[in-house]
Amino acid sequence: NAGVTQTPKFQVLKTGQSMTLQCAQDMNHNSMYWYRQDPGMGLRLIYYSASEGTTDKGEVPNGYNVSRLNKREFSLRLESAAPSQTSVYFCASSVGYRGQNEKLFFGSGTQLSVL
């Protein structure tokens, strides 16, 4: 079982460059999420997709866009990267979005550095 797969694992960008982080899950989950992890700050939600065809902003959406391509795939795009976006990014999925289905399954992360 692959679970949640993220690519790439590492990326270095120059300020102003754009890139897309890819995420796919094979658990037939309805909900998918993008988080960023910064030292001492835990995980903060960037965007989420409660179900196929919907996306919503999380706690820190500025500078990012997302696409729920289909039920399996949820991508995160940085249109013009900034040094403040240097972080570790995690994709996650869950069976659903309410009640006891908020148990998240995480990918292994993308370490992004913006110079």
Next chain:
Amino acid sequence: GQQLNQSPQSMFIQEGEDVSMNCTSSSIFNTWLWYKQDPGEGPVLLIALYKAGELTSNGRLTAQFGITRKDSFLNISASIPSDVGIYFCAGLDLNAGNMLTFGGGTRLMVKP
């Protein structure tokens, strides 16, 4: 927004010792979750708690949902080297956007 304070931020312990960490919130949660993150990996769910006062075990791990619904505790008994990692608490408030709020993490380091 909601705040989750997790303590301690880091700790060194001797192998075989018991470990305690906790999370406190400024608001009431309906669900408390505890995750562990190994180096270079994403967090993995350890324990989920759904009712005030609930005490749940998973092997050497025991977690409790505080009576006030504003706190939760995680205990690890007889620690071993593979317990190394970062432990995160997370709370869910169904009346506040249904989004998980994560604590800042407790980094556990074990002396062999």
